Amino acid sequence: METDLSYTLAGWREWVSLPDAGVEWIKAKLDTGARTSAIHAFDLEGFERDGVDMVRYSVHPWQATDEDAVVVESTVLDRREVRSSSGHVEERYVVPMAITLVGRTVSVEMSLSRRDEMGFRMLVGREALRQGFVVDPGRSYLGDRPPVATRRRNRGR
Secondary structure, three states: OOOOOEEEEEEEEEEEEEEEHHHEEEEEEEOOOOOOEEEEEEEEEEEOOOOOOEEEEEEEEOOOOOOOEEEEEEOOOOEEEEOOOOOOEEEEEEEEEEEOOOOOEEEEEEEEEOOOOOOOOOOEHHHHHEEEEEEEOOOOOOOOOOOHHHHHHHOOO
């Protein structure tokens, strides 16, 4: 049995792009303890289009500010009860989302959650990381970075 040992090395925090959502840069924590990826989403509005369950929501790409909110519409994959790190259980929408992490674009299941009180507005969980990523917990920002002016706007961490 032959095994493909190729992988992409990533740090514990990285700059991520969401090409289908129109978010060029968002800072994310890579969390092997979390099963599903999560993004800070607000103003959630479920609706139906041509018999398909959809959700419209807004995303704040920058830490500690509500500037430059992006409105996104996604197909609903599921509604799941998710337990937060504090033990609180809530039902969340789960949507498909393309993410670009360390130069590779993969499709992930993203739960929509209020993360404005969290250190990072986005969390990349182990289901996404299983697609060929290895996380070095002692390193950060191994992938592409936005220009310095953009990074200065996002000083949350």
